[in-house]
Amino acid sequence: MKLAILGSGAMGCLFGAAFNRAGESVTLVDVSQPHIDAITTHGLELDTRAGVERLPIPACQPAEASGPFDLIVVFTKTFHTVSALEGMAHAIGPDTHLLSLQNGLGNDAKLAGFVPDGQVMVGASMLPSDLVGPGRVRSHGEGYSRLYPAFGGDPAMAERVADALTRGGLPAQLDPAIHEAIWSKAIFNAAMNPLCALTRRTPGFLGASAEARATIRAVVEEGVAAAHANGRMIDAQPIHDLTQVSMTDHADHEASMLQDVKAGRRTEVDAINGAIVEAAEAKGIAAPVTRTLWHLVKLEEAKLAESADC
Template structure:
């Protein structure tokens, strides 16, 4: 299988490495030229819980991509999806499938603007991964991934992708209730990411303070109520359990939103907390704690814009 990983930061490289181990023909595509050059010069360096390894994987900036792929896996920030796919449109052929494991809600419709609905897959991953530096990532936690066709019922390609990822060391399963899984991850992210970003601390810090624990609990309950109002009958307890795991097993992991704020970048708060607020509002519901965190992170983004 010819695979392009579009947005090969910490998570993209982690999944690209799994495809490579399973002997897929992989290209890591990213706009960060230093990162791309480092991978091409010295290989992709991975620090994993089980040890370290260096893999020889091709990397490229979007302008260098001309061939067509069987699968384009999208890991860009949600607000970059449109431009990123337009930047490698020559890589998308009549048989190319697109897969998003991005954060937030609404990624299925963004991908459907580039291929037919039967070639769109979506998923959710609970694996942690951090970018240590150009060509170097770290993933010291355990987790799993789920995926499924976003709109159809033909699972042939999804089965191939899940098998390759699992063979490459990342446990991946098919989940017919993938939209519920994506909502669950969005709720988890809405509970953990904004607090990490606002406090400039990792999950272990949050777990040590009652104020954070109460806020996290409230956001999970609000998110589950919003999901259920939108027809997704998800259970709150597994999400509560996952937040506790994040604060213990992944205590030192820097959430993506924290990384963005520290780096002076725009966050994905709109696709995560903002999307939950809007989905709740569409059903006549209020989610006040989620909305407050959304607004506070937007203020942090406004500060960054002013500083520039």
């Protein structure tokens, strides 16, 4: 496959490396010129439990990407999805498939504005990854990915993508219940990410706090109730189990929302906590703890924006 990773930060680079190992033709696409320059000059440095490797993968700005691509994997922040794909429109051909592995809910509808519904795939990945510097990514933890066509139809391309990722060292599988998986990940992120961002601490710190653990549990239960009300009959226990894994096996991982507030950037809390609250309230269900965390992170964003203007 000729494929592009649109949004080649921590997760994008991790997946780009897997496709590269599998022998696919990969281009890393990002808007950070220092990041692109580092990858172009030194290769992508990937630090995993297996060791450190440097991979010579092409990297460029969106306008420089040479298409058409067979597959574009979207890893941008959710609020940049439309503008990022508009910037890649020249590289989207009639047969291009789009795959969102982004956080939050509602990404499938955004991708459907650029290709036919049958060429839209969505997925959920439970892998940790941190961008430690331009061209340098660290991923010390285990996980998996699931994907499937967003609107049903032929899963042949999804199967091809899952096979390539697995061959490249990132286990992936097809999951016809992909929307339930996406809801589960969104609920997990709604519980873990805001607390990491607000405390400026990693999951290990949360695991040592009874107050944090109680808050996490409450958010999971609210999210599962919202999912059920919206026809997604997911089980709460696996999500509770994942939060425990996060607080132990991934104790030092910097959640994406924590990375954002440390860098003074806007977070994806609207697409995560906000989307869950809105989906719950649309069905007449309250999600007070999830809503409070949403509002607190938005307050933190406002504070960061005020500091940037000074």
